[in-house]
Amino acid sequence: MxxxxxxxxxxxxxxxxxxxxxxxxxxxxxxxxxxxxxxxxxxxxxxxxxxxxxxxxxxxxxxxxxxxxxxxxxxxxxxxxxxxxxxxxxxxxDLIAPDALSKQVAALDAHPSAVFVACKRDLIDAQGKVVIGARGLGTLNGLVSGRDAVRASVMAGTNLFGEPGCVLFRRELLPASGWDNSHPYLIDQASYTSVMLQGDMVALRESLASFRINAGQWSVRLMHEQANQAIAFHNALAAADPTLLPGLTLRVGNLKARLMAHARRLTYVWLGRRMQAG
Missing domain, CATH: 3.90.550.10 (Spore Coat Polysaccharide Biosynthesis Protein SpsA; Chain A)
Structure with a gap:
């Protein structure tokens, strides 16, 4: 079957x-x-x-x-x-909680208009210890228009939906070309976006996944490259549909993309020092 x-x-x-x-x-x-x-x-x-x-x-x-x-x-x-x-x-x-599938399937079943569900996640170290808990989703909660969710993520300048282990979506809505690699650092967010623009999403405020971090992976070069790709992704979305991302939304999102990349690198530097001290 x-x-x-x-x-x-x-x-x-x-x-x-x-x-x-x-x-x-x-x-x-x-x-x-x-x-x-x-x-x-x-x-x-x-x-x-x-x-x-x-x-x-x-x-x-x-x-x-x-x-x-x-x-x-x-x-x-x-x-x-x-x-x-x-x-x-x-x-x-990465890891998922024992009830991740049951809760995310139930969320989609409870909302027939939803095509995508995302949860919060914990950031864990190499030993599986939680170093930052329950991250993600911003203020998104419950059933949300997919367009509104995409717009909120752009405005935040970061992927609010987390890594792939945080999400569950209707497979048929992924483009025939597969995962969107137009901006490689955003392969997950760009692909989520194509799905969410076809329906609603459900934001579960519970942490049902764990993302394993490598505290040494965020170089200055990587920080700039990811910010540049995020801005290019935002600009491409706005060009395709100006009603999705009006001018002010786009400008704020692009500014925050640079700020969030910098903040993310500082967080990883802090985590690296914390792990070494531990």
């Missing part, structure tokens, strides 16, 4: 954490789902680890995705293999 939900994992150099990720998915209290995994040709022992799950009745382990193509290549591969009506992508070092 076709599962209602497909949870897909595009693994890449995640051997240290992938087992925790997969076990968190397989620990769901919701039953009508499948788990699809593909490794992006990592050379860190991931293939051996995945062999332990190959016979699990809920799991499909795909052959390795050929090298190249960036994140989009593997994200598209596992997504194209999905069979469920609803899709959740979980990166290979």
């Amino acid at each position: 076709t599962p209602r939900v497909s949870v897909v994992v595009p693994a890449y150099k995640n051997a240290d954490y992938l087992q925790q990720t997969l076990d968190s998915i397989l620990a769901q209290d919701y039953q009508d789902y499948e788990l699809v995994i593909a490794d992006h040709s990592s050379a860190d022992g991931t293939e051996t680890l995945l062999a332990q799950y190959a016979e699990h009745p809920r799991v499909r382990v795909l052959s390795p995705t050929p090298p190249g193509g960036g994140a989009k290549a593997n994200w598209d591969r596992v997504t194209q293999a999905a069979r469920g009506e609803l899709l959740k992508l979980v990166c290979g070092d």
